[in-house]
Amino acid sequence: MLNQQARSTNRVDETDQSRVNVYRLLARLLREPPDASLISILTQMTGDSSELGEAIADLSNAAAGTSLADARDEYEMLFIGLGRGMLTPFGSYYLTGFMHEKPLARLRNDMRPLGIARNHDVKDPEDHAAALMEMMAGLIDGTFGAIQPLTVQKRFFDSHVGSWTPHFFRDLETCSSARFFKPVGRMGRLFMAIEQAAFEM
Template sequence: MADNPGTAVVEDRALPEEEQLRADLYGLLARLLSAPPGAKELGALRALKGDDSALGRAVTALGKVAAVTSVEAAEREYNRLFIGVGRGELLPYGSYYLTGFLNEKPLAVLREHMAKLGIARVDNVHEPEDHIATLCEIMAGLITGAFGRPFSLEDQEAFFNTHLAQWAGHFFTDLEAAESSVLYAPVGRIGQEFMRIEVEAWRMDA
């Protein structure tokens, strides 16, 4: 995923509740989209329960589906969606969604932006940096200050609008509707609702 080599991680700082919720949602999406959930994570998912908002109902749905999903079934589903034989059902990369091809200009723009922020790819990760999980992880880190220093709302807005706003909602719509999606169908719904909220929030602040 992403790292900030050579810089100590900033000490934990208290975040406003709304900002912590944003970081938690980005972190949840990053974890579930980077690898299938193991037993401990499935157990945590089973305890999820949201409010009566569209996002909250999607969170509740994820908890209910997780309650009847085994570790083995989650791994099989993840593999069908994202790995497959040759390729999975979905290609969760910004370049693909924006240009129809992998490793195109959006990836180069992202790498330049990451370098400017002092964020580098972890050495043992071989996925291109425009993978949706990496982008969600970076957004979580920008909110919490996990990359060595706190980042401003302007930094967060610039990163989101440049690298997620134009395509992430479409990806999450595809994830919800994918033939193989069971556990990942409510993940797709969570992503759609959260991206919509983020887009509207940044638009209001403009």
């Protein structure tokens, strides 16, 4: 979804790599319908006894108990639909009620100095939840050219991620039509809360 530059050669510590992994998993789950490879990976995942670990285990169980066709149909129903899905995973929509509004312009202004650019093949605006998950991962691991310090990560998170994605993930978790994606919503909601708390320390 995003153009990537030469990744920083600096090493990412284990905690930050774990953050990157969760952001990238959320990005993949939200970016496009699941395929057989993703379902296979999900079924092999295990979680610990934390709330986030339990959500990961629930997602693994959902992947094991859902056919690929049903998971793909659910994605289409939730995020695409006939004209529009049941949920609209864009920052401008959540913050203003409309697409392509000022939150998107502010995001684009903040992306440029960080070396982040949308892939020209992607039609969705940059404030899609999947794109923002990818951006956060890239800021942490240097995908866009440099590993960004926590101050930069926090500023970007507060401005463009924490301002609306917790509400989106809660809506996904509580959507009556979500089955496979219900634990995705729970995982996202819990992870956003963990990130918010960590940034405030």
